[in-house]
Amino acid sequence: MTTGRMTILGPPSGLPAPLLAVQDVSTTLPTAAGPLHAVDRVSFTLAAGEAVGVVGESGSGKSMLARTVMGLAPPAARTTGSVRFAGHDLLTASARDLREVLGSGVAMVFQDPATALNPVTRIGRQLAETLRLRGGLDRRAARDRAVELLRTVGIPDPARRARSYPHELSGGMRQRVCIALAVACGPRVLLADEPTTALDVTVQRQILDLLADLRAASGMGMLLITHDLAVVAGRTERLLVMYAGQVVETGPTTEVIRAARHPYTAALLASVPRLEQPSHTRLATVAGLPATAVGATRGCRFAPRCPRARARCRQEDPVLADPRARHGAVPGRDREHAVACFHPVGGGGGAAVRDTAERIR
Amino acid sequence: MTTSEVLLRVRDLAVDYRVPGGAPLRAVDGVSFTVRRGETLGLVGESGCGKSSTARAVMMLRRPTGGRIEFDGQDLARLPARQLRRLRPQLQMIFQDPASSLNPRRTVAAIVAEGLAAHRHPRPWTRLVDDALSAVGLDPEAVGHRRPTELSGGQCQRVALARALVLAPALVVCDEPVSALDVSVQAQILNLLEDTRRRHRLSLLFIAHDLAVVKQVSDRVGVMYLGRICELAPAEQLYRQPRHPYTRALLDAVPLLEPVPPSGAIAAPGSIAVPGTVPTPGTASTPGEPPSPLRPPSGCRFRTRCDRARDRCAEETPPLHPVTEDHQVACHYPLPG
Numbered sequence: 001m002t003t004g005r006m007t008i009l010g011p012p013s014g015l016p017a018p019l020l021a022v023q024d025v026s027t028t029l030p031t032a033a034g035p036l037h038a039v040d041r042v043s044f045t046l047a048a049g050e051a052v053g054v055v056g057e058s059g060s061g062k063s064m065l066a067r068t069v070m071g072l073a074p075p076a077a078r079t080t081g082s083v084r085f086a087g088h089d090l091l092t093a094s095a096r097d098l099r100e101v102l103g104s105g106v107a108m109v110f111q112d113p114a115t116a117l118n119p120v121t122r123i124g125r126q127l128a129e130t131l132r133l134r135g136g137l138d139r140r141a142a143r144d145r146a147v148e149l150l151r152t153v154g155i156p157d158p159a160r161r162a163r164s165y166p167h168e169l170s171g172g173m174r175q176r177v178c179i180a181l182a183v184a185c186g187p188r189v190l191l192a193d194e195p196t197t198a199l200d201v202t203v204q205r206q207i208l209d210l211l212a213d214l215r216a217a218s219g220m221g222m223l224l225i226t227h228d229l230a231v232v233a234g235r236t237e238r239l240l241v242m243y244a245g246q247v248v249e250t251g252p253t254t255e256v257i258r259a260a261r262h263p264y265t266a267a268l269l270a271s272v273p274r275l276e277q278p279s280h281t282r283l284a285t286v287a288g289l290p291a292t293a294v295g296a297t298r299g300c301r302f303a304p305r306c307p308r309a310r311a312r313c314r315q316e317d318p319v320l321a322d323p324r325a326r327h328g329a330v331p332g333r334d335r336e337h338a339v340a341c342f343h344p345v346g347g348g349g350g351a352a353v354r355d356t357a358e359r360i361r
Numbered sequence: 362m363t364t365s366e367v368l369l370r371v372r373d374l375a376v377d378y379r380v381p382g383g384a385p386l387r388a389v390d391g392v393s394f395t396v397r398r399g400e401t402l403g404l405v406g407e408s409g410c411g412k413s414s415t416a417r418a419v420m421m422l423r424r425p426t427g428g429r430i431e432f433d434g435q436d437l438a439r440l441p442a443r444q445l446r447r448l449r450p451q452l453q454m455i456f457q458d459p460a461s462s463l464n465p466r467r468t469v470a471a472i473v474a475e476g477l478a479a480h481r482h483p484r485p486w487t488r489l490v491d492d493a494l495s496a497v498g499l500d501p502e503a504v505g506h507r508r509p510t511e512l513s514g515g516q517c518q519r520v521a522l523a524r525a526l527v528l529a530p531a532l533v534v535c536d537e538p539v540s541a542l543d544v545s546v547q548a549q550i551l552n553l554l555e556d557t558r559r560r561h562r563l564s565l566l567f568i569a570h571d572l573a574v575v576k577q578v579s580d581r582v583g584v585m586y587l588g589r590i591c592e593l594a595p596a597e598q599l600y601r602q603p604r605h606p607y608t609r610a611l612l613d614a615v616p617l618l619e620p621v622p623p624s625g626a627i628a629a630p631g632s633i634a635v636p637g638t639v640p641t642p643g644t645a646s647t648p649g650e651p652p653s654p655l656r657p658p659s660g661c662r663f664r665t666r667c668d669r670a671r672d673r674c675a676e677e678t679p680p681l682h683p684v685t686e687d688h689q690v691a692c693h694y695p696l697p698g
Contacts, residue, residue: 057545170650171408173650200408201407201614201615202610202614202646204614205614205616205647206646208616229618233618234617254619257618258619267545268545271544271545272544272573272618273548273571273576273577274617274618275576275615277576278597279596280555280578281577283548283552284548285545285552289543289546290543290545
């Protein structure tokens with residue numbers, strides 16, 4: 001279904017120059033119980049025009065990953081690894097370089113549009129301010145451009161609406177304003193953290209359509225972070241599934257959803273009520289609660305909840321590997337379908353993955 | 362349907378809220394439905410549609426402005442306080458946010474016993490409380506003496522359900538009981554609600570915004586928009602063949618795990634595809650957002666967003682009327698069956 005599309009517009013199958021390259025990024029937060037591994041050795045790339053989904057439950061580290069990429073991790077956090085964008089490493093860049101990149105290079109849309117806007121400033125002015133500071137426009141040009149941006153994001157009667165305060169707008173309209181702010185300076189990468197979670201379903205559809213249109217028009221790359229697998233299903237080309245700070249499975253979105261290999265991904269998919277299922281269908285459940293990794297951990301973090309876990313899963317860390325690969329090489333690391341599991345579900349590929357993981361080690 | 366089959370019959374329910382310096386806001390406007398014994402009726406709709414106000418009115422947490430709420434043949438809205446109080450154990454509710462609906466200073470066992478105390482149930486309660494906790498999958502030994510802050514969201518929701526069950530209710534009103542929970546925990550609680558309903562032969566009034574969740578647990582489903590029910594039908598029928606344009610719009614907006622490409626819309630070779638626009642089958646998204654309930658449109662309230670609307674929709678309010686037995690629609694121009 002999307003394959004035709006992806007061959008045209010996905011990253012070229014050779015060696016694409018990614019816009020954003022996240023390499024072995026870890027974010028550790030100090031807690032009373034010991035260091036919390038909020039993000040643990042996460043790697044991925046994002047090409048121009050590409051949409052990558054990040055899915056996980058609460059505490060999986062998906063939001064912290066976005067914050068780390070944006071250089072917005074809390075001051076107490078310790079980050080390692082690298083985030084390469086336009087010749088900078090965002091993790092080590094000076095505040096000045098970062099200021100140059102953020103907004104005009106990498107921008108972010110947050111979950112709660114009500115708290116992301118300044119409540120005492122008219123929305124037109126908030127937009128114009130950004131445009132003057134970052135876009136270098138003069139007062140009049142900035143005002144005109146602000147109205148134009150509000151029109152682009154689908155706000156009816158934008159000239160009048162520009163004079164509204166955030167509280168005078170509905171949640172959906174506020175999120176449109178936030179998106180207008182994020183794209184005001186033509187970013188090349190947009191990080192959207194649960195952009196539709198606070199919205200009703202018909203409005204969610206509109207906002208996802210808007211993000212897709214903006215991406216198509218500008219060729220920006222988008223990281224779409226959500227707890228809702230269905231939101232990423234039709235909207236992203238590739239997917240990262242996170243659990244307890246780690247990426248446990250990654251690959252083309254359709255493939256991961258149709259043929260999930262990690263027991264966690266499979267369990268997550270099975271536990272979602274689906275419209276096409278008859279009423280009173282018993283849902284598959286995962287025992288226990290989503291985990292977080294605190295202190296020194298050993299073995300697979302999903303093992304305590306995993307019906308397939310065996311002794312080895314509690315002893316060794318599984319590494320992301322192509323479940324079909326017969327040789328040690330890990331292709332592209334995030335271009336191909338890869339899973340961090342010793343006993344992946346489906347396909348009888350367990351032995352191959354075990355081999356691969358061992359060779360990597 | 363004989364009277365004995367019906368546990369709850371709501372007729373022409375109206376709920377108003379006072380608005381400073383203006384006419385009252387009518388959150389629920391002429392809502393009628395029944396809940397049969399042992400049945401789950403789902404109410405689904407977007408924010409501001411009046412589904413939670415309906416739930417609270419049924420529970421008599423907010424006295425309705427008009428209409429009747431007949432529980433087991435008695436109109437709750439006209440019942441003297443003393444008699445209403447006597448009925449209360451039979452009507453229980455669980456809320457969206459499990460943490461804030463439980464008293465953080467009391468232990469789990471005390472929370473579950475609250476209702477028994479309020480209704481002067483003869484002591485000892487230990488056995489009843491332990492049974493209720495076991496019934497929701499909690500170990501009374503392990504959690505009975507703990508406080509809500511020490512529990513996860515899913516566990517708190519189990520405690521809330523135990524608190525409802527300990528009074529042996531006939532009807533449990535569930536207002537968004539799983540929307541604050543993670544997907545894997547949501548599945549546990551939905552299964553638990555299903556098991557509990559069967560084992561205790563409960564009726565459920567289940568309110569949520571998530572269409573798939575509502576279908577999962579419901580026998581019949583009502584769709585609400587701006588204070589009114591626009592369609593009410595057996596769950597399978599409503600989802601398979603919606604007759605109200607709003608129900609269709611809602612269903613079309615739900616993102617699917619495995620999006621179906623529009624039939625016959627295979628892109629011609631060489632055509633330029635637009636990334637990220639995998640469409641929901643053959644539909645355009647519904648424009649606009651629900652209007653303010655302070656100034657609802659005349660006639661049919663959905664008409665301002667409906668592509669089937671004609672003059673009549675602005676002039677006459679479409680009544681909820683049966684299109685087949687058990688399937689009711691409030692639309693002048695319903696979709697073909």
